[in-house]
Amino acid sequence: MRRSNWTPSIVPNDYDETVYLVADDFGRIGRAWREADYEATDLETVIQDLLTGQYSNPFRVVAFNAAERWSEDVSEDVARELRRRCDFQMCDLPSSLLDFVDRQDAPNRRQLTLRLA
Template identity: 65%
Template structure:
């Protein structure tokens, strides 16, 4: 009979979801940006993106080690940035325009108004 080995997890239970941004530094290359553990939540990442903390964001990835999953959330983040800019009646900041265009392209259709 084969004996299985079990190693307890060193990951604490109830870990929050972490969000990391891949940033493009031009000729220097691209990298996952370093961030404080307390500042890796979704709201902080969105605020940092909008404030210009990232040069040219490539993608945003979320992961939760205690739940054993990861996901590219770039589309969701881009749509949220577009939504916030729309609510504030502002254009998307220039440093985020390429990111938003890639992941949350605007609907180019023009809707006609019905005259009643």
């Protein structure tokens, strides 16, 4: 007997993958989740697409795994990784990512005071 609140899964049992989607801000015309190829929704591809300017003004990155039934805003983690990679390569963040990274870093960054003797 089935439970009344049970919904069948649309995800095959043997396919467990975390998907990453980017929301982009298009200014006056609004915000939208960007279309992505099915094979291009892994974290590494999304980070590379962000670094190469595939998104005009990203404002959120969300990860989800339908098989495990969870979703999470991973914008802060992605922003931290973007900054880390650019620092490691000793290059500036692409201009399309500056607002995104600054928005994610703002609550965590504090100016430390230096005591002079």
